Structure formats: C-alpha cells, structure tokens
Amino acid sequence: MSLDDPVLAIAPQTQPTTAGGGMPPRFNCFVTGTDTEIGKTLVSSAMLHALVENGVRACGMKPVAAGAELGDDGKWHNDDCDQLAAAGNVNLLQSITTPFLLKEPAAPHIAAALEGIIISPVPILAAYVEINAASDAVVVEGVGGFIVPLNDEFDTADLAEQLSLPVVLVVGLRLGCISHALLTVEAILSRGLKLAGWVANETQADMAFADENVAALEQRIPAPFLGRVPRLEQPSAAAAAEYIDFTQLPNWPLQNAI
Numbered sequence: 160m161s162l163d164d165p166v167l168a169i170a171p172q173t174q175p176t177t178a179g180g181g182m183p184p185r186f187n188c189f190v191t192g193t194d195t196e197i198g199k200t201l202v203s204s205a206m207l208h209a210l211v212e213n214g215v216r217a218c219g220m221k222p223v224a225a226g227a228e229l230g231d232d233g234k235w236h237n238d239d240c241d242q243l244a245a246a247g248n249v250n251l252l253q254s255i256t257t258p259f260l261l262k263e264p265a266a267p268h269i270a271a272a273l274e275g276i277i278i279s280p281v282p283i284l285a286a287y288v289e290i291n292a293a294s295d296a297v298v299v300e301g302v303g304g305f306i307v308p309l310n311d312e313f314d315t316a317d318l319a320e321q322l323s324l325p326v327v328l329v330v331g332l333r334l335g336c337i338s339h340a341l342l343t344v345e346a347i348l349s350r351g352l353k354l355a356g357w358v359a360n361e362t363q364a365d366m367a368f369a370d371e372n373v374a375a376l377e378q379r380i381p382a383p384f385l386g387r388v389p390r391l392e393q394p395s396a397a398a399a400a401e402y403i404d405f406t407q408l409p410n411w412p413l414q415n416a417i
C-alpha cells in the first residue's frame with residue numbers, strides 16, 4: 160500500500176464542501192499547539208463537547224500518543240486518548256482512534272524505536288477514513304508542537320498535510336509564546352494548509368502582560384481568534400468550551416444540527 164493508493168485518497172477539507180445528496184458539509188479539523196502541555200487536548204475535548212451538544216456524532220482521533228499505562232481493565236491507557244474518547248460520542252476501538260499508542264512518554268519516534276515500531280502514515284490515514292465513515296465530525300489532535308518527527312522522513316506537519324485538514328492552533332499563554340505562535344502559523348501556511356482559527360489558553364493564572372500578548376497575537380495571526388480560555392479550577396471540556404466561539408470555524412455544524 161502506498162499513499163497514492165485510492166483507498167487512502169482523502170478529499171481536501173480546506174474549503175467548505177457539500178457532500179452528495181444535499182448533506183451539510185462535514186466539520187473536521189487538526190488541532191495543533193505552540194508546544195506540548197499547553198492545552199491541545201483541553202481545546203480538542205471542548206470542541207468535541209460542543210459538537211456533541213449540537214447533536215453531532217463527533218469523534219476524536221489522537222493518531223500517535225506517547226505515554227501509556229496499563230489500567231485495571233487490562234488495557235493500555237493514555238490520558239489524551241481517554242479525554243478525547245470521553246468528550247466525543249462515537250465509540251470506536253482505541254486501535255482505530257490511536258493507531259500508534261506508545262508506552263514511553265517521549266518524543267514519538269524515540270518511543271516507537273524503543274518498541275521496535277516504525278510509525279508510518281498508512282495505518283493513520285486508513286484509520287482516519289474509518290473514523291470519518293462512523294461519524295459526522297472528526298477532531299484530530301496532533302502531538303506536541305506542529306513539527307514533531309514520527310519517523311526519519313515523516314512528521315506531524317506532513318500528517319496534517321496528508322489529512323488535508325484545516326488547522327486550529329492553540330497558543331499556551333506564557334513568556335515566549337508570541338514567537339512560538341508566529342513560527343507555527345508560518346509553518347502551517349507554508350504547507351498550504353488553512354489556518355481555521357486560534358485559541359489562547361491560560362496555562363498559568365498570573366502571566367504578566369497576558370492581555371498585551373493576546374493583542375499582539377490578534378494583530379499578527381491571519382485567522383479568527385476563537386477565544387481565550389482562562390486558568391480553570393476544573394479544566395473540563397465543558398468548562399473550556401464556554402470560552403471558545405467555535406461557530407467561526409468553517410463548516411461548524413451548529414446551523415445544521417438536527
């Protein structure tokens with residue numbers, strides 16, 4: 160199988176499309192961030208929560224997850240995968256929503272090497288097709304920042320490109336985030352991907368000049384500012400969703416919900 164295999168040909172989602180038979184367009188997106196531990200899972204879960212609230216069959220996908228523990232149920236668990244599964248409403252095998260679940264909490268290509276695995280795009284793209292078939296909306300969470308190696312020739316930015324998904328950028332508000340955010344925006348746009356929107360997330364409560372940082376980003380990021388999530392006591396999907404206006408995203412299904 161190769162990426163040119165017609166089974167894996169994925170229609171670009173960067174422009175609003177109408178499915179056959181007058182069906183409303185699908186909402187799918189790729190969530191990336193300025194770093195690891197800055198709120199990608201929280202925002203992805205908030206997005207899934209909002210989709211479910213709108214009556215949509217929504218499924219999260221974490222194609223590659225590094226760091227898993229054996230649970231009492233005898234299955235390997237990763238926090239991100241569990242949170243996305245809890246926020247969505249489509250039950251699929253974890254081997255589909257996360258084709259590469261790695262045990263070591265390390266950079267994916269390193270964690271994979273420890274298990275003698277080479278991460279390849281084909282199982283991810285095949286699983287994505289399957290998830291699409293089972294749901295109306297798919298939220299794909301990246302790994303770490305935007306460009307994280309998955310094997311010697313393939314990284315997470317390549318994955319976003321192959322999935323042809325509009326990208327939502329989560330900016331973890333901390334000193335240095337402006338450059339991280341603008342570099343990420345540049346990388347997304349240089350690959351011809353659509354930057355559908357961005358979210359500011361207060362990973363710490365007391366960042367100095369947080370308002371000024373957000374204003375600087377608003378001025379420079381050429382995409383809708385979807386909202387600013389404050390430092391939450393209980394960082395749940397529902398709580399975070401209160402602060403984000405997802406309706407600015409292309410194909411957001413609010414108006415089309417049953």
Ligand SMILES: Nc1ncnc2c1ncn2[C@@H]1O[C@H](COP(=O)(O)OP(=O)(O)O)[C@@H](O)[C@H]1O
Nearest residue numbers: 195196197198199200201361388389390391394
């Ligand atoms: N706005 C927030 N308020 C409180 N805690 C947050 C907030 N955003 C993220 N967190 C917490 O920070 C940690 C990292 O967030 P997460 O969404 O897992 O980041 P990422 O997916 O980018 O690694 C988690 O424990 C999460 O609950």
Ligand SMILES: [Mg+2]
Nearest residue numbers: 199200239300
């Ligand atoms: Mg995460």
